[in-house]
Amino acid sequence: MDGPLSEYALAVRGAYKRYGKTNVVLKGLNMTIPQGHIYGLLGPSGCGKTTLLNCLVGRIELDAGEIVMKGKYRSDIGYMPQDLALYTVLSIFEMFLYYGRLYGMTITQVERRTEQLIKFLQLPRASTLVENLSGGQQRRVSFGIALLHDPQLLILDEPTVGLDPLLSQSIWDHLLKLASNGKKTIIITTHYIEEARQAHIIGLMRNGVLLCEDSPNQLMSNYSCDNLEQAFLQLSHKQSNACSNEDEQFLENYDDLTKTKAKPHLQAEVMFLWSRFMAQLIKNWFFMWRNKAMMVFLLGLPLIQCTFYNLAIGRDPIGLHIAVVNEELMKGLGECSAYPSTGCNLELPLTCRYIDKLKGRTLQIVS
Numbered sequence: 001m002d003g004p005l006s007e008y009a010l011a012v013r014g015a016y017k018r019y020g021k022t023n024v025v026l027k028g029l030n031m032t033i034p035q036g037h038i039y040g041l042l043g044p045s046g047c048g049k050t051t052l053l054n055c056l057v058g059r060i061e062l063d064a065g066e067i068v069m070k071g072k073y074r075s076d077i078g079y080m081p082q083d084l085a086l087y088t089v090l091s092i093f094e095m096f097l098y099y100g101r102l103y104g105m106t107i108t109q110v111e112r113r114t115e116q117l118i119k120f121l122q123l124p125r126a127s128t129l130v131e132n133l134s135g136g137q138q139r140r141v142s143f144g145i146a147l148l149h150d151p152q153l154l155i156l157d158e159p160t161v162g163l164d165p166l167l168s169q170s171i172w173d174h175l176l177k178l179a180s181n182g183k184k185t186i187i188i189t190t191h192y193i194e195e196a197r198q199a200h201i202i203g204l205m206r207n208g209v210l211l212c213e214d215s216p217n218q219l220m221s222n223y224s225c226d227n228l229e230q231a232f233l234q235l236s237h238k239q240s241n242a243c244s245n246e247d248e249q250f251l252e253n254y255d256d257l258t259k260t261k262a263k264p265h266l267q268a269e270v271m272f273l274w275s276r277f278m279a280q281l282i283k284n285w286f287f288m289w290r291n292k293a294m295m296v297f298l299l300g301l302p303l304i305q306c307t308f309y310n311l312a313i314g315r316d317p318i319g320l321h322i323a324v325v326n327e328e329l330m331k332g333l334g335e336c337s338a339y340p341s342t343g344c345n346l347e348l349p350l351t352c353r354y355i356d357k358l359k360g361r362t363l364q365i366v367s
C-alpha cells in the first residue's frame with residue numbers, strides 16, 4: 001500500500017529484531033493497516049507474530065525500523081497478550097477495576113463497562129474469582145480488559161483459541177461491528193486460518209517477513225485457490241525457493257542492516273499518576289485480603305525482627321567482668337564505702353558515683 005505512513009492507523013517499515021546473537025526473528029518486515037480495518041496476522045508457530053505485537057505495544061523495542069501509529073500513548077491501545085496477565089486471586093470485577101483505574105476510568109465507568117462485558121463475553125458473576133474460571137473464561141476476561149477502555153486500536157494475540165465456536169463467532173461479529181463505523185482498527189493473530197477469512201486484510205507471515213498483505217478474496221484469486229491455506233502454501237514454497245541460505249546472510253549483515261536504531265513510537269508515560277497509584281493500592285489490598293497467611297507473615301515479620309533486635313542489641317551485658325582504671329581513688333574501691341551514694345556533694349570523688357551507677361546494673365565490679 002502506498003501513500004504517507006501517517007494516513008494509516010498503523011504502519012511498520014523495515015522492522016528488525018533479534019534475540020541473542022543468532023535468533024533473527026524480524027527481518028525487515030513491512031506492514032500497513034488502514035483505519036477501521038481488521039487485520040488478520042497469520043503464520044506458523046515461531047514465525048515472530050508475538051514478537052511483532054510486543055514491539056507494537058511497546059513491550060520490547062525493535063533493533064531497527066519504524067513504527068507509525070495513530071495513537072501516541074499506551075492507553076490508546078487495547079492489548080490482549082497470549083500469556084494472560086491476570087491476578088488469579090482477584091474477582092472479575094476487581095480485575096476490571098484494576099485495569100480500568102490504570103487507564104484512568106472512574107469506578108462508575110468500570111461498573112457500567114463490567115456489566116456490558118460480562119453479558120457480551122458470557123462470563124459468570126462479576127464477583128467470581130479468576131482462579132475459579134476455566135482457561136477459556138480467563139481468556140475472555142483478558143479480552144474484556146483489552147476492550148475495557150474502548151481504545152482506537154485493538155491488538156489481540158489469539159483471542160479465540162480454545163473457545164466455543166459460537167462464542168468465537170460472536171467475538172468476530174463484535175469485532176466487525178467495532179470496525180464497521182471506521183473508527184476502530186484491529187490486529188488479530190490466529191491459528192484458525194478459516195476464521196481469518198472474516199478479516200478485511202490478511203497478512204501472511206513466515207520467517208520474519210510478511211509474504212503478502214491483501215483481502216482474503218484477492219489473495220485466493222491471485223493464487224487461483226479456494227482457501228487461504230493453499231494460498232499460504234504456494235507463497236511459502238515461493239519464499240523457500242527464493243532464499244535458501246537467507247538466515248546466514250541476515251546474521252552476517254545484521255549490524256549493517258540495523259545501523260539506524262528504531263525510535264520509540266509511543267510517548268513516555270508520566271512518572272506518577274494518582275489513578276495508577278490507587279490501582280496498585282486497590283490490587284494489593286485485595287491480594288493481601290485474599291492471602292491472610294501472607295498478610296500475617298508480612299506484618300508479623302517486622303514485629304518479630306524488632307523484638308529480636310531489641311532483645312539482642314542495646315542491653316547491658318550480663319556477668320561481664322570489668323575494671324575501672326583511674327587515679328582518683330589511690331587506695332582502691334574501698335575508699336568509696338566512706339561516702340554516701342546519693343546527694344549532690346561535688347566534693348565526693350566522681351569515680352564513686354560512677355562505680356555506684358555500674359553496680360546497679362548487671363556488671364560485676366572487680367576491685
Ligand SMILES: Nc1ncnc2c1ncn2[C@@H]1O[C@H](COP(=O)(O)OP(=O)(O)OP(=O)(O)O)[C@@H](O)[C@H]1O
Nearest residue numbers: 019023025043044045046047048049050051052082
Ligand atoms: N523473550 C525471548 N527471548 C528469546 N527468544 C525469544 C523470546 N521470545 C520469543 N523468542 C523466540 O523468537 C521466535 C519467535 O517467537 P514468537 O513468540 O514471536 O512467535 P509466534 O509466531 O508468536 O509463535 P506462536 O504462534 O507459537 O505464539 C521463536 O523462535 C522464539 O523462541
